[in-house]
């Protein structure tokens with residue numbers, strides 16, 4: 001962090017106003033002091049490495065140069081990470097990703113290796129397979145990705161066309177891409193980085209199709225890196241963001257792999273071609289569940305980055321007068337600006353708390369599965385789908401809101417907001433497209449509603465449906481607990497409406513599937529309302545627990561944030577509350593005042609709250625958001641790095657402009 005002397009005077013004043021212990025909140029936000037200290041220790045190592053510092057901003061490099069630079073840095077990072085792991089302890093993936101963003105400035109071409117390849121070996125491999133591949137993968141003697149999506153299918157996994165046909169004679173699988181649309185398309189690192197892939201393919205044994213299974217396939221020679229025979233591999237080209245992720249395509253022509261290369265923790269193929277079905281075929285999708293859970297944490301992190309940039313900028317930026325003859329005010333003093341930004345801070349805390357809760361549920365399910373119990377798998381799948389969908393979508397909307405809150409300068413690449421938006425919006429699509437995942441949860445909710453009607457016991461996350469069937473609703477109270485109940489009434493009401501809409505279409509003679517499609521707008525609304533009820537409930541309950549051991553200052557700001565989140569969403573969805581709960585116009589008027597009071601309470605702590613996210617300048621990489629607030633100086637310094645500013649006259653003047661001007665007629 002910059003020395004106090006150089007820090008912008010508005011930021012100095014803002015920090016003096018802060019009423020709580022910033023460090024203490026950082027520990028809470030990060031899940032414990034030990035995580036923060038670990039990250040900081042690792043950051044100190046990484047960001048002192050000279051080779052990781054850019055001479056030319058990445059954005060001025062060509063596509064090819066950017067990739068080469070990202071690989072160079074990713075190798076340094078991986079070495080540092082491994083060395084760190086040997087001396088201290090193995091870093092958690094969140095820290096690896098956070099610190100990686102700071103060094104690479106975008107996505108690491110090893111992200112899929114560290115985030116899905118290793119996890120799939122761990123989660124889907126037998127102990128023998130793990131023993132063979134895990135040490136090599138961890139030491140990066142082999143580098144891999146997760147190759148599932150194809151040109152023709154990403155969402156509908158049963159429609160994937162890559163085939164893996166078992167040859168009993170040689171005890172091998174033969175991989176083929178029978179059509180153009182069966183080519184793998186998108187996997188990160190696949191383009192020119194990885195030499196191995198976990199490939200999702202349709203398994204065929206003796207002409208019988210057994211559905212999607214996962215296979216370990218080597219695609220490049222470990223010495224020469226040349227594609228192996230039968231492999232057609234390449235990079236898919238520039239995208240909205242993710243420029244350094246090295247997303248690729250892949251086709252197979254009669255590529256043979258040994259039988260032992262099918263990941264067989266769940267389903268197995270024996271030497272003689274006998275197919276042994278595992279406990280649940282959907283366990284093949286296990287890595288996706290883990291990544292969907294992790295995306296809730298990623299959403300909290302991207303919002304924290306955008307909020308830090310936008311709040312610090314709003315403290316430094318002065319524009320317009322509130323009153324004539326008075327100095328121009330900090331834009332952070334406009335209530336509308338607070339309305340745009342404080343929800344970002346609160347949302348980041350909401351998602352971080354929800355992630356902690358969801359990850360715990362994930363670990364419990366994994367433990368249960370180990371004991372052969374799968375009762376809570378459907379609930380986890382439903383929760384991970386709707387929370388991934390809602391948190392990623394909210395994160396993209398909030399990052400864009402933060403960008404807009406920075407006016408014109410937010411549009412500068414050097415603000416970093418465009419790149420953060422690229423990261424956020426990608427997560428709405430990858431790991432299960434937004435609508436598709438909401439509909440997965442809706443399947444579960446329809447079943448839960450049916451069970452509630454039958455008086456059956458429901459899983460904890462949907463048990464509110466039982467309460468909603470009771471006719472005597474209490475009169476409305478404007479307390480957080482009661483507003484959370486209000487969200488549950490909204491969710492229950494929408495679930496019920498969607499259920500009835502399906503029934504109505506079925507009664508009118510439609511097939512269930514057509515009725516489902518006809519009701520699907522209502523279904524996704526029900527799923528969204530369920531997500532919001534969960535987010536508010538978990539955030540509220542989680543904050544009470546955190547506050548119970550926090551200092552009074554920190555407990556107070558946590559309370560302001562959770563209340564702001566709940567009241568904000570009550571006002572955003574006020575029409576739903578009027579439809580499905582007992583809220584009255586008078587209650588809404590009180591909530592509006594409450595919301596304004598909360599903005600005022602948070603205002604003096606705004607900069608302290610984003611400081612508590614503790615995002616280093618290297619990670620922010622933003623002219624607008626750095627700790628010292630030297631916004632204008634940095635904007636100018638960065639502009640001066642443009643290659644167009646390295647010469648007084650660009651050659652295009654002599655080549656095109658001058659002749660053009662000469663020829664121009666009056």
Ligand SMILES: CCCCCCCC/C=C\CCCCCC(=O)SCCNC(=O)CCNC(=O)[C@H](O)C(C)(C)COP(=O)(O)OP(=O)(O)OC[C@H]1O[C@@H](n2cnc3c(N)ncnc32)[C@H](O)[C@@H]1OP(=O)(O)O
Pocket residue numbers: 093111114115116119146148149154155156157158188282283285286288289290291294295298377378381430431432433436440443444
């Ligand atoms: C520690 C790790 C950190 C890593 C963090 C990394 C951070 C990420 C950052 C960047 C990485 C970018 C990575 C991006 C990688 C990718 O995108 S990989 C590709 C992801 N692809 C998808 O997500 C595909 C989406 N589609 C599907 O998942 C499925 O096709 C479907 C769920 C939509 C449908 O599957 P299908 O087989 O057709 O099933 P259905 O007939 O619809 O349903 C049957 C029943 O199965 C249940 N079910 C489905 N999925 C699961 C599951 N995963 N677990 C448990 N159960 C599941 C479903 O609910 C149905 O149940 P019922 O019949 O009882 O209703």
Ligand SMILES: Cc1cc2nc3c(=O)[nH]c(=O)nc-3n(C[C@H](O)[C@H](O)[C@H](O)COP(=O)(O)OP(=O)(O)OC[C@H]3O[C@@H](n4cnc5c(N)ncnc54)[C@H](O)[C@@H]3O)c2cc1C
Pocket residue numbers: 112145146147148149152153154155156185186187188242247426429430431432433434435436439
């Ligand atoms: C940045 C990025 C990185 C990625 N990395 C990887 C990777 O490493 N490995 C990998 O395997 N894949 C990867 N993917 C692919 C990603 O997982 C898929 O793009 C994603 O799952 C969406 O599938 P799709 O592209 O087939 O979308 P589609 O399903 O074609 O979606 C198009 C539209 O159709 C709608 N739609 C589709 N089906 C339904 C339905 N049943 N009901 C209602 N609406 C529907 C969707 O809502 C959407 O609006 C990546 C994608 C991106 C953008």
